[in-house]
Amino acid sequence: MLHSSVLARFGLLHRGLYIRQAKVPSSSQPLARPFSATVCLREIRDVAQLPPRVQPKYKGSSTSSLLSLQWPEPPRNVLIIPKFHAPQVTSSAVTFAKYVHNEYPNVNFVFERRVAAQVHESLPFPIYTADPSALHDKIDLVTTLGGDGTILRAASLFSLHSSVPPMLSFSMGSLGFLGEWKFEEYKRAWRQVYMSGSRVAVTDLQDPHTQAAVNRPSDDEEGLPLHDAWSHIRGKSMGHTRSSKVLLRHRLKVGVYDADGVNINGQLMPTSTAEPQQLLPPTPPELQTPTKRGEPMTKAFHAINELVIHRGPNPHLAIIDIYVNGRFLTEAVADGILVSTPTGSTAYSLSAGGSIMHPLVKTLLITPICARSLSFRPLGLPLNSRVVLKLSEKNRGRELEVSIDGKRKTGVTIGMEIRVEGEMVGRTPNGGWAGGVPCVIRSPANGNSAEDDDGWVGGLNGLLKFNYPFGDT
Structure with missing residues (x-):
């Protein structure tokens, strides 16, 4: 390793870079191989460095009272909000971020400041943070891990704005009436949200990964180009008929x-x-x-x-x-x-x-x-x-x-x-949607879109014990 003064003389010292050199036989001989640099990845960056927010579209359906999530391009900036004072939930957030980063390397992760300080050493890639006032113009999708209070905390970060990013919520709290997904389903949940509206059909996660194939687009999507970031995605089958369903919660x-x-x-x-x-x-x-x-x-x-x-x-x-x-x-x-x-x-x-x-x-x-x-x-x-x-x-x-x-x-x-x-709530002039909190609804595991995709009745009976018989345990 060269002395730091020599490196500085040749302009080789740079913040965040670790420089390695092959062994030099003699000062008169050329280097055996060029320098290589590895970026110091465990760092926290400012959210201002991220690209602008991707605004999704929401389409109605004659067969469902829910809306269909349609991304014009893949979401890039994801805000992860785990439950406070719950180490196990924080650990799950790290697991989720690592998985998404490995499978979808173009996705950036944003955390609240105090959470970022807790998790950045556990993540071998850069993460981002900012004050809540700077999040609205950057966040494409919000992922919550916790109970109903965590969802309220996430929604409150956008309480001054009429447009709220879609929310993918995993129930990991004491009640979780608003949380749609179980955390063990996070691979399927993320796949569906990320691919929603992409018109890409690929094999199931349980099968060997294969190259993506473009599904036949619907009539209103004819002629629309497939975004490059979707063209090489491998994994669970989606397609234009299986867009994520969204429940728009009024405020x-x-x-x-x-x-x-x-x-x-x-x-x-x-x-x-x-x-x-x-x-x-x-x-x-x-x-x-x-x-x-x-x-x-x-x-x-x-x-x-x-x-x-x-x-x-x-x-x-x-x-x-x-x-x-x-x-x-x-x-x-x-x-x-x-x-x-x-x-x-x-x-x-x-x-x-x-x-x-x-x-x-x-x-x-x-x-x-x-x-x-x-x-x-x-x-x-x-x-x-x-x-x-x-x-x-x-x-x-x-x-x-x-x-x-x-x-x-x-x-x-x-x-x-x-x-x-x-x-x-309603459509904006640019085709987007303003008003309400769009919550991603858990879809049937077998992919049967004819099933009731609204879990409100199940939550009412299973969690709130609606009309529960007196004296039963």
């Missing part, structure tokens, strides 16, 4: 306003002690639209489960005025009020006595928490309803707490109000 748009009518969403603070105690990132100036009063418009904060306003440690019941579409509905006297999505109907709202709603139903729910009046029952409203919650002047507590998906919170006092409405 709430939430705005918190002070007594002067000014949006104070920027003051929402994270609830988890595991996250940095920092405010939401400001809206970029180019995206700010002035209000009628000339003030900058703050982005809505999105919730996939619910918004809750509650009395917290206050000994008195909360008194909250509820308005729907500008009309006064009722004065609620209770521990609190929940405004939930159909997805959130199986969460806090269910525990408070709310109705269970299928996630495809376009509605939002108003559920009282321990109401004083026994006749105050949960309400279902159209998704586009505008709900306003105001602290009544009769409220004896000085401040109530507002929590959004359990991830962000703030305090509200008399004169302040919370405005909530359902997020509408």
Whole structure:
């Protein structure tokens, strides 16, 4: 090995490179072989180095209420979010990343900062990280490993945006009602998501790997070129008839306003002690639209489960005025009020006595928490309803707490109000999709597309024990 000063003289020292040289017989003889360099791979890079996000398309079907995932080109940047404080889950995330990297070397992996610091020494290739505000323009696909809370954490990273990447979720938590896949299925799950819309048909993973063959495209895909990154993929059979199915989960748009009518969403603070105690990132100036009063418009904060306003440690019941579409509905006297999505109907709202709603139903729910009046029952409203919650002047507590998906919170006092409405979804001018959280649904293992590919009923019976007989074990 040459001395470092000699290497530096010839410009051979470089950060991240280890340089090896063959033995030199004598100074007058040429080298036996040229220098070779190996990149130091166990490193963390900034997500800014990654290519821009690939926006998928979602197609409807006359035979299914779910959407079909269609990539215009293979996804490249994958955000992996494992459950916090679970070493076994973190180990599974490393296993998943290693497998995908070996089989699909063009895929880049992104982790949250604290997770990246834990796993980068276990991964023999570079990984990426960034603050949540920088993820939206880079992430093609999100993979979660954990329970429902992990999915909420993943969705909260995109809570200021109308477009959320598809989510592939593995159930590894205590309940996992939202998680579709078992982790032992990760090879099949990844294969289906990655190849979705590719029109490539190849042999099954259990058979010897063979060269990919292009399947006959559907009528609306005739003439479309096959992307080069798919042309040499080996493994499980896909094809244009087996695109991954997506359940689009509706969200709430939430705005918190002070007594002067000014949006104070920027003051929402994270609830988890595991996250940095920092405010939401400001809206970029180019995206700010002035209000009628000339003030900058703050982005809505999105919730996939619910918004809750509650009395917290206050000994008195909360008194909250509820308005729907500008009309006064009722004065609620209770521990609190929940405004939930159909997805959130199986969460806090269910525990408070709310109705269970299928996630495809376009509605939002108003559920009282321990109401004083026994006749105050949960309400279902159209998704586009505008709900306003105001602290009544009769409220004896000085401040109530507002929590959004359990991830962000703030305090509200008399004169302040919370405005909530359902997020509408639809196609964008460029053919993409805006609104909602697209969740990849587990497909039947035998590939029979005629089977019910919506696992909601199974989760309702198997996990929530719906209408479980009394006394049975």
